[in-house]
Amino acid sequence: MSVNHGISNSGFSVFHYKLKDAPTCQTQIFVRAGSAHEDDDSWGVAHFLEHLCFQGTPTKDKHQMSREMSLAGNANAYTNNFVTSYYIETLKEDIETGFSLIKEAVFDSCFPEKEFEKEKNVIIEEWRMYDNYPSEYFHDKVMTNSFGEKDMHAIIGTEDSIRQMNPEKLHRFRNKWYGKNNMSIVFVGDLEFEEAMEIANKHLPEYSSSEESFSCLNEFLPKQEKFLFETDRFEQSAYGVITKWPSSKENHQNNLIGNFFSFCLSNYMYEYIRDDLGLCYGVSSSKIKHLDNSYNLISMLTRNDYLEKAEKELEKLFQKIKEEGFPKQIFEISKKKILFSQMKTLADVGSICYAIIAGCFTDKDGSWFLEKGQSTLDPGWVKKSAEMLTEDALKKFANEQLNDFTKFSMFSKK
Known part of the structure; x- marks a missing residue:
């Protein structure tokens, strides 16, 4: 089997891999942007945005979103220094439903004000959990000394940067990086390329290009032994x-x-x-x-x-x-x-x-x-x-x- 590649009617890059007889399918919407692409006053915004995408749309509150996703399969997301990815794994017959729900989270989320502060507190507790692990602290120190704070600061941000987060910073980051020129869709499972493209064409919205596109990590140049x-x-x-x-x-x-x-x-x-x-x-x-x-x-x-x-x-x-x-x-x-x-x-x-x-x-x-x-x-x-x-x-x-x-x-x- 080989990886297939196509462009949806709305201009998104779509990758597909058929895994014959796989019991489940997975689809991901990934963005070529993570913590390395954040402005200096917004450390942690990529991860914060990932959280807020599951907190509601103009037509669904977070509980309805969560229940519909749970009914379709297992949905989640992750952020690293260079990528943010939203995904759901489903049975084959539910892959279209699963994709439509992940699409709603990524493109239709509206950052409800009543959820913003609550989720901020959740993320601060997540930060405290990582901050209390010596291995995490050591890893962050190694990364920032190797590549510099701009590219390799802690993905979750700092306690201060999380507390200072606001909807304007989330909108600014999404407008800057979330666009069809900087996002791709992946389908893997026992489904044909034509099926994957049909789902993508049916559900992906007309969406503008982002203000910025892909940027690269600084070269690792140790200053000392x-x-x-x-x-x-x-x-x-x-x-x-x-x-x-x-x-x-x-x-x-x-x-x-x-x-x-x-x-x-x-x-x-x-x-x-x-x-x-x-x-x-x-x-x-x-x-x-x-x-x-x-x-x-x-x-x-x-x-x-x-x-x-x-x-x-x-x-x-x-x-x-x-x-x-x-x-x-x-x-x-x-x-x-x-x-x-x-x-x-x-x-x-x-x-x-x-x-x-x-x-x-x-x-x-x-x-x-x-x-x-x-x-x-x-x-x-x-x-x-x-x-x-x-x-x-x-x-x-x-x-x-x-x-x-x-x-x-x-x-x-x-």
Whole structure:
């Protein structure tokens, strides 16, 4: 199967992927705008707007919207630094109803005044939840030091920016970024391309272009080899490294070997730093992708008095990997896990939707993904590519990554 692409009668870009015999369908309306596109006085507005889109339209209050969506399927939305996406997963016979409801939320929401302040309080509580996690705090610090506050400030905003949010800021952001030139529709499931286009043509409104269109993330250019920041908010400290992967446009397998390297390094760090030395509770890995830039952050939380020792032990581990590569069992386990992960993705309508969205961000118009990149959705290609991954190739990749990375430490003063 391949990804189909068309333009609706009202001018929206529509992507479709038929997943034969899938028990459900998913449709997403995604906007090429997230927190990185916010004005300095409106941090958190992309996420706030996502919340308010479900709070009512001129003809439906939030309870009616919620009940109709629940009757059709499972609806939700997410915001990241570069994308806002609204989606619903339904049975095949309900996909048109589901799409019409998501369309109403995105295009017809009116930000009722009585709901605005209530939702503001909800988002402040959500902010407090994240703000109390040392791992979230560390991640935000790493991102802002790497890419700058403009592109990588906290998606939810700050407590002050949330409190100062008003309907005018939401309308300004929506007018600036929500337009047919900056939005796309995705359908995935056991339905034909013609069915998807018929639904899109029937329900998508005549809608103007946005004031702004797609913009790019700043290049990651570390100013120093190591960043250290202190905090008195938590009793835990943290350590992490961030690396940049080579271009996936130059070689389809770069993304796969990048993921493979992350699996291996996370597993090896966990075995050595956590299991053998007892210096941390766990190891996490997160990926950032925007256009043709891919970055990976691998981090761990540890005790204050363990931080210096953990750093030294990791330096020793990295040197060992560069000289010897990864242990054979770590290599085989990670290879199996990444194949399992990729195959699981290709059997899930939501994961395929997300993969299409991510693939379309390799360049501005998605043309590279449609022409070449969508081979990553082919189970045969994924399996063959995984089988081609060798210990020597991974060792070479590890040497490139571990010779060019930036270290981050968060030291707790508590």
